[in-house]
Amino acid sequence: MADAVVTPVTEVRRARPKPRSRLRKFFERKSTIAFFMALPLILLIFTLVIYPAFYAIYLTTLNKRMTATAWMKNCTYLPDWICTYIPFGNLQFLLTRETFWMVFWQSCLFAITAVIFKALIGFIVSHLVHNIPAKGQRKWRGMLLVPWVIPAAMSTLAWQWLFDPSYSAFNWILAQFEIERIAWTGVAHWARFSVILVNIWIGAPFFMIMYLAALKSVPDQLYEAAEIDGANWWQRIWFVTLPMMRNIIAITALFSTIVTFANFDIVRVLTAGGPLDKTHLFATWSFRLGIEGGDIPLGATVSLFMVPILAVAAAFILRDITRRGNEA
Amino acid sequence: MSKKRMTRRQFAAGAVASTAVIGMPYVSSAQSAGKLAVGLWDHWVPGANDASKKVIDAWAAKNKVEVSVDYIPSQGNKNLLTIAAEAQAKSGHDILAMPTWWPHAQSDLLEPTNDIMAELIKKLGNVNGTAEYLGKLGDKWLGVPATIGSQLKGPCTRIDLLKQHAGIDIQALYPAGSAPKADSWNFDTFLKAAEACHKGGKPFGIGLGETSDSVDTAGAFMQSFGAALVDAKGNITVKSDAVRQWLEYSVKLAKFFPADAPAWDDASNNKWLVAGNGALIMNPPSAWAVAKRDAPQIAEQCWTHGFPQGAKGRFAPFLPYFWNIWSFSKNKSAAKSLLVALSEPDAIASFVGASGGYDIPNFDKMTTLPTWANEGPPKGTLYHYPNPHNHQTLSITAAPAPPKIAQQIYVQATPTKMIVRHLQGEPMEKTLAWAESEVEGFLR
Secondary structure (H helix, E strand, O other), X not given: OOOOOOOOHHHHHHHOOOOOOHHHHHHHOHHHHHHHHHHHHHHHHHHHHHHHHHHHHHHHOEOOOOOOEOOOOOXXXXXXXXXXXXXXXXXXXXXXXHHHHHHHHHXXXXXXXXXXXXXXXXXXXXXXXXXXXXXXXXXXXXHHHHHHHOOHHHHHHHHHHHHOOOOOHHHHHHHHOOOOOOOOXXXXXXXXXXXXXXXXXXXXXXXXXXXXXXXXXOOHHHHHHHHHOOOOHHHHHHHHHHHHHHHHHHHHHHHHHHHHHOOOHHHHHHOOOOOOOOOOOHHHHHHHHHHHOOOHHHHHHHHXXXXXXXXXXXXXXXXXXXXXXXXX | OOOOOOOHHHHHHHHHHHHHHHHOOOOOOOOOOOEEEEEEEOOOOOOXXXXXXXXXXXXXXXXXXXXXXXXXXXXXXXXXXXXXXXHHHOOOOOEEEEEOOHHHHOHHHEOOOHHHHHHHHHHHOOEOHHHHHHHEEOOEEOOEEXXXXXXXXXXXXEHHXXXXXXXXXXXHHOOOOOOOOOOOOEHHHHHHHHHHHHHOOOOOEOOOOOOHHHHHHHHHHHHHOOOOOEOOOOOEOOOOHHHHHHHHHHHHHHOOOOOOHHHOOOOHHHHHHHOOOOOEEEOOOHHHHHHHHHXXXXXXXXXXXXXXXXXXXXXXXXXXXXXXXXXXOOOHHHXXXXXXXXXXXXXXXXXXXXXXXXXXXXXXXXXOOHHHHHOOOOOOOOOOOOOOOOOOEEEOOOOOOOXXXXXXXXXXXXXXXXXXXXXXXXXXXXXXXXXXXHHHHHOO
16 A cells, blocks of 8 residues: 655645746647747748749749849630730740640649559559568568669660660660660650660659558458458459558659659650650750750749649548548 | 048058059058959869969959959850849949840840950950850940850861861861961861761761850851841841842751750750861860860860851851959959950960860950960860951841840740751741741740
């Protein structure tokens, strides 16, 4: 039995704390402490993300010389008194350019094709790895992650040598079989194929590892129950695996789509946008216009073009995920 | 109104200060001229940066200025990013080296250098036309044409292969130590030689990509036809006879280039020469210098010389660098003094020597330095590189269009794209219409 400590009444009175000031109370609140602990991160995000983002938006509103606002003019669907007060003259100009629409189409082709193949390959490989006995699985996981771990600019340099117009290793192999050499980066469709292939090679391991994590979290009982119900392999995938991985698939695809749309290094190193601009993406074309061409406002406009579209897509996907999470 | 009387001490201080200003007009004070931050191009030749560092250190010690020098590489466009960042921040170096189009692009933020340019031109001779076109806005000099980094992209020919396949003795046309005898070196000869070398399995290694080397060559040919996409007044001149003639000739010529030429970058032609694959490339002597190190038997057969003659002249691509002073620099007088020191004949000679002849001064009197005559093997291979006999007109693609428009034509590689489109079967008029639409966009 614990000894009770009896404190004289006078001492209790003396020890009673003084009423705390409001400021002190404020600083002792958990939410305040949490805020101050997160403050360095908030400042970092503000400095490196929010400020540059708003600055980029500001840049899109300037004219080429960056000395005045780039107002819109001669709008087809708006009266002049509204049109001439909208500071998106750069965007209005871009929408009239043939090359811009080609870059838009190429970016969509690049991102959508690459994400579909990355997801497909990631899904298949994750299943293969999942079925490897636990003892040797770690080695395979490590090896398969290598393309994703190496800095993309470096691995793309290696790919550049493989696709080199004059000294391509692939062409050397083709020559051994007396197959005509291919201008991998010299002809539009082969160049597009090359940049998409490299993006898939680099990005598929990310899908693989995410899907593998999702697969490991699917309870074995579900498969056992499905088997008892007589489900075949395909039905187990369709009715058990896919529904259980749905959220991970959605988040991974969304994340990858955003990153792939914003890709820069692969195209820059491998083709620099050529031939005839047929492999330019928003980021590489933006660099060409803004930094190399000295038209920073136009470059900023190109780079920000997809932001609202991707933001809306992200909002829809994340809303669905939240809804499914609540249902669960 | 109050009246102040000057004390003896104030008078003495004023007299000393005036003497310092008169004696050294560009440095604010002989004893304490403050700090200076300099951003120079990081030379690819090992040890070449030491030559500029030596000149700067000597000047800094003499003038008691604390100088910090950054060597900024052009790989990955690091130098362009630095220019853009400093222009945005209005802070950074006092002096920054800018290539080709950038002084015009940043003209609002650059300190005029007319005072020192007048002095330099008097001492070193006139500045070549391209450096003037790119370095001057109206009457205002935007900087000082720099020796370091300025280059000419003329033909670098394999003596043996051109003789073997085309029967041309290039050393006889461009003898070391004397004026060219190259009247026969014209576009017809060039086309026949390209065809012969192509048939012989050693095609001319000329790219049709979107990088500088390809665009420079296409532009020089265009100017030799008297063609331009935009004239000096800013009018679009794409659908002209001269442009048609240039395009027709270029496509005929391009058929003898390597099949993958549209994918070439600035390294492809160097590799082509060093690997012994072709009879000619268009490049500064960097490819020859690499061959000297890695494939000496090929370097011994290389000869750098002039462009072929076209209907309207003989044009060669020249890409100057400039040393510019930002208008937000806090030590402009010291910056100007340093630029004068960097442009002294001895300094220029040391830069040319340290670069193995790669760097070309922009001033008339400085193109006959002994470095070019002595470099080898073979001896005299670089003699004609700096255009010592003014045998050709130094030019840049898209000139004479106003530089801000020309920059877009150059960066977007419109000339090489036109050649590739037409080469791949697009009708000429369609190619011209496409080019016209592109150029319209550049005029905005």
